[in-house]
Amino acid sequence: MWAVAFAIAIGIYTFLAVSVISHTILLAAASITVAAWTTATAKPNRFVRNCIQSDPK
Numbered sequence: 001m002w003a004v005a006f007a008i009a010i011g012i013y014t015f016l017a018v019s020v021i022s023h024t025i026l027l028a029a030a031s032i033t034v035a036a037w038t039t040a041t042a043k044p045n046r047f048v049r050n051c052i053q054s055d056p057k
Contacts, residue, residue: 003016003019003023004020014024
């Protein structure tokens with residue numbers, strides 16, 4: 001919010017655009033992290049690949 005107020009006060013819209021884009025990326029990254037964490041908690045096998053493991057003899 002302070003970034004928006006600062007950008008409007010000094011009239012530099014480039015700063016406003018960079019700030020909005022940066023914050024959007026940050027919020028998206030946090031949302032993806034929470035979604036992955038929630039899914040991993042509920043369904044831990046979802047993140048395990050099906051691979052053939054050799055039998056150690």
